[in-house]
Amino acid sequence: MDHAIPPHYFERDALTVAHDLVGVTLLLHDTGGVIVEAEAYDHTDPASHCFAGRRTPRNASMFGPPGHAYVYRSYGVHWCLNFVCGRDRSGHAVLIRALQPVMGIEIMQQRRGAVPERRLCAGPGNLTQALGITGELDGKPLTAPPFKLVARPSHVEVVSGTRIGLTRGVDSPWRFGLAKSRFVSRPF
């Protein structure tokens, strides 16, 4: 029996949610898989878009209600998917960085081109391309279609490390992954 993720799941700080999301299954329409890599960001974090509570048109949904998506464009090219969380709308979010493909693998392969399955959803930009995620989903609730989230198994071994691709906040170990997974964007 599948257990859906309840809305209050996201009413916690980004670090806690990022840790707990490892092993959760993320589905969008008929594609998706198991979250094997996620990173936490919040308003105390120099690497975050909403550091010190700074608001811009782009990051508006990061200050919106928890349990919703924050989708932004990275390097002007790639879409990146975040889960907004926190209890006080102060700017907590978790960047989904990699999935272990489970559902709709052929569809995702068509969208991504000829890449090995272990690279299909490895990296935030690759993941959104595989699932067909665009800015249209920014601000949409994660607890309603087209999203579906399924709770993880009871025993999941989670590892942590420093985040990827940053110039600030480089030492914070706010990257979480599924131990020994070969679907992560980079080894831990």
Place this chain on the structure above:
DNA sequence: CTATAGATAATCT
């Protein structure tokens, strides 16, 4: 396998 270089254009100052 790891490391680095270059492309790329939206976003922000």
Place this chain on the structure above:
DNA sequence: GATTATCTATAGG
């Protein structure tokens, strides 16, 4: 005008 929560190709071990 500068920066960037990335990606791919390429060179080297």
